[in-house]
Amino acid sequence: MTVWVITGTGTEVGKTVTTAAVAAAAVAAGRSVAVLKPAQTGVLPGEPGDAEEVARLAGAVTAVELARYPEPLAPATAARRAGLAPVRPERVAEAAAKLAAGHDLVLVEGAGGLLVRFDDEGGTLADAARLLGAPVVVVASAGLGTLNTTELTGRELRSRGLDLLGVVIGSWPDEPDLASRCNVVDLPVVAGAGLLGALPAGAGGVPVAAFRAAAGGWLAPELGGTWDADGFVAEHAGA
Numbered sequence: 716m717t718v719w720v721i722t723g724t725g726t727e728v729g730k731t732v733t734t735a736a737v738a739a740a741a742v743a744a745g746r747s748v749a750v751l752k753p754a755q756t757g758v759l760p761g762e763p764g765d766a767e768e769v770a771r772l773a774g775a776v777t778a779v780e781l782a783r784y785p786e787p788l789a790p791a792t793a794a795r796r797a798g799l800a801p802v803r804p805e806r807v808a809e810a811a812a813k814l815a816a817g818h819d820l821v822l823v824e825g826a827g828g829l830l831v832r833f834d835d836e837g838g839t840l841a842d843a844a845r846l847l848g849a850p851v852v853v854v855a856s857a858g859l860g861t862l863n864t865t866e867l868t869g870r871e872l873r874s875r876g877l878d879l880l881g882v883v884i885g886s887w888p889d890e891p892d893l894a895s896r897c898n899v900v901d902l903p904v905v906a907g908a909g910l911l912g913a914l915p916a917g918a919g920g921v922p923v924a925a926f927r928a929a930a931g932g933w934l935a936p937e938l939g940g941t942w943d944a945d946g947f948v949a950e951h952a953g954a
């Protein structure tokens with residue numbers, strides 16, 4: 716039973732669509748998969764959250780959300796303002812471990828970036844990853860600005876004794892600019908870990924059959940796919 720924590724260099728970088736691609740590749744390989752979204756914010760009761768979006772895109776996965784809060788804010792802030800109980804890292808770890816007992820692969824998607832707080836005591840996804848002893852995948856943006864946020868995230872993971880599996884570019888543009896093309900070389904260097912995939916921009920919006928058929932081609936073997944980092948860099952690295 717494997718647990719991977721999926722964080723990002725921020726919000727809207729492509730964590731959900733990357734989680735869905737990893738789940739889809741695992742399901743295609745005959746593995747049982749669960750996705751856990753500890754704290755979903757910015758959605759109302761009845762609206763689909765990230766866990767449901769992963770299930771929609773990836774197919775037969777167990778989708779679990781521990782709490783949801785109406786305002787599109789950090790979970791700690793949203794919980795406080797809603798007068799609702801926050802999610803604690805200990806509960807996240809407990810829920811993930813329980814899912815791991817019944818699934819080959821458990822994917823835990825954070826909210827926003829690594830240090831976004833679940834609660835007002837400073838509990839974060841990093842604390843849950845530590846409790847689980849689970850490695851972490853960082854989803855990063857492609858363009859200018861990503862080197863700083865990726866290096867900061869990698870340094871924080873290592874300072875906490877967490878294992879950084881690697882970096883996935885959550886949305887690779889159709890027409891990558893110079894910074895994006897240079898970043899494919901520099902991202903693994905500043906992260907101190909390999910580039911493990913690149914999802915094409917808009918991947919979350921393709922028909923699900925196409926998503927499931929293509930997902931493995933966006934991810935490196937370390938994440939269950941066939942994507943070749945060296946070939947991608949050779950094709951796109953900035954001239």
Ligand SMILES: Nc1ncnc2c1ncn2[C@@H]1O[C@H](COP(=O)(O)OP(=O)(O)OP(=O)(O)O)[C@@H](O)[C@H]1O
Pocket residue numbers: 723725726727728729730731732733765825826827828886917919920921
């Ligand atoms: N089905 C879709 N169709 C088109 N665009 C989408 C779709 N799903 C996501 N996106 C876009 O892709 C980008 C990344 O969204 P995504 O939900 O993956 O971010 P995230 O990192 O998971 O954010 P969060 O911190 O809220 O979990 C956003 O700009 C979003 O609007």
Ligand SMILES: C[C@H](N)[C@H](N)CCCCCC(=O)O
Pocket residue numbers: 726727755756757786787788789790826827828831
């Ligand atoms: C609402 C958004 N889609 C995410 N669910 C929460 C992102 C919190 C980011 C907090 C911050 O880093 O400022």
Ligand SMILES: [Mg+2]
Pocket residue numbers: 730731732765824
């Ligand atoms: Mg998400």
